[in-house]
Amino acid sequence: MRKRLSMFKGKSVAFTSIVLSAMLALSACGSSGTPAGEAQTPSPAATDGGKKQEVSEVRVGYIPDLNGAPPIVLGEEKGFFKEEGVKVTPVKFLSGPPEFQAMAAGDLDIAYIGPGATFLAAQGKGTILMPMSFSLSDMVLATKKSGITDWKDLKGKTVGVPKGTSGEMILNLGLEKGGLKPSDVNIVNMDVAGAVTSFVANKVDAVAIWSPYTAEIEKQVGKDNMIKLGDNKTFYPDYVFPASWVVNPKFLKEKPEAVEKFLRAWIKANDYKLQNVDETIKLTANYTQVPEDSLREQRTGIEWMESKKIAEALQDGTANKWYENLEKLFVATEKMTEIVPADKFVAPQPFLNASK
Template sequence: MSIRRRSVLGGIAALPALGALASCGSSGSGDTTEITYGYIPDFNGASLLAIAEEQGLWEEHGLDAKLQSFTNGPLQIQALGTGDLDFGYIGPGAMWLPASGQAKVVTINGVGQADRVIAQPGIESIEDLAGKQVAIPEGTSGDMIVQLALKEAGMSLADIEKVAMDPATVVSAFSSGQVDAAGIWYPMIDNIKAQVPDLVELAQNSDFADVMQFPNVMVTGAKYPEENEETTLKVLRVLRAAMDFRAENLDQTIELTATMIEGDQEAVAGDADNGEYFTAAELDALIEDGTVETWLDSMNEYFEENGNIDGEADAPSDFFTFDLFTEAGE
């Protein structure tokens, strides 16, 4: 079970040794193009790649993909920026990075529904958190949902005692009663419930569906699509095929993902239950009617308001390769 899937700030010092990857960049070998692809070892971060591996999609589309596991999204953005990685995966908390020009989004992978504001028994509302200790993994979707919930209640971080913690520490601190509440996500909440079965869920993603979605995405370097358009299209064809397979074969996808990341299948299934996943055609429609752009505009506003981005965020059309995703399906 991953405890890091939405972490976007921790572990910068733990950047993997990527020297070996540098030699595996996007150099073609005959009709096969080599790429490096980063992922986070959980359902969202690995499921499409697990399908591509098992179904032979890389080979089918003339690609030789070298996969590299990372602990979080910003490490992948860093590797994309240095050219040590060609493609990768980030969660919603790291979306400010492409919105500030540091990467390009090539597709939405899914929409998260796993985040919660949880509280100790006896706390009944967000308003009850005033003056209380709230554990928050900074820069994650757990951070985002706490701030959204506070805003809806007419409050801000100044009204609570924010305690910054990494996700694993949140689990132990809440379970032992060291904090009053937390912004965290499933399946980690299942671990907490084993110790605090009567915890209270004060807010969840769906409460804010009209103002904010929590998309996780596939990314590439800021200049990569322009300089490597055909390779980008090949990768998008793989991802589109894998999206359709995942939508039609979720149970099998859970098995493939658990095998790939050497994870517990039940935990991976719980991870998958807390996401919404689209077929390629469904995503085409969401792009066409402007829904995806609305999601990204809302996230931009959030990141601007919270100081993640200095100045104005880039427009979604500047950092999402909408046209290439659609073209890959033609």
């Protein structure tokens, strides 16, 4: 990776000697040796017109996959952040809930989240700026040894799942489909690393996770030794699962101009990504150290949205309906007590302003 991009990488620690070690990393500090919570003095940057503008610093949470990383990678590599007067400090996470914790602590400004963490935004812990894609790759897998072949067979079994994620959402929908309640199953909260290794070692009967970790399981145990119970498509069209970008409400209130600068750069990166998929995969692989093959497998499980379509969904209220429909699931699984109107936690105007 070019020198300027490598400066922005968070530190990562391999957790096993297999390929999975290249795919997963511990949450890390900000880049360039700057702690995520430590601000720097903004410096002037040249605009295309040769004028000086103040550089806005934004601490951004990303997940090292083909959904969460490309805006950071392309924004830096293609100079989109520099063009818009934004200095991004990226911070690596493996799921959404820890990002909200970091925002609550004042250590994070903007972050990418999967659909499973949407309930935390609905609870007021973050403000959704926009949806950016639909997840198609969350699934529940059972070991062949477990004897599970149907959702109803999960009763009394042990299932590993990173709680508060889209994997848990698919699991809960599957349990309902099988006439079961979460209390009918021994659900164990695990990070993605633990879920994969536990499945491979037959320490759990099933797991609820997503690509590329599902592909890693298949590589290690073989397709014949795993049973796919269902995925996102199993519950379509009743449920769609939008991944989103969220902002710390305090940061949005205090620095709306910085948010719009970031979004203008984000839109450029998103449009570039859609037109240059192969290059995006290569650059993202270098940045995240996730093998290109794994990222290409992820691509089949993601439905990306054009920036224009995102703006339309925000403007006509379609996006709000997506989120409120997800809330029904959160209420049913007791993550929320009631459905909160989406306009209470979705702020479309910054993206609409940036897209003009």
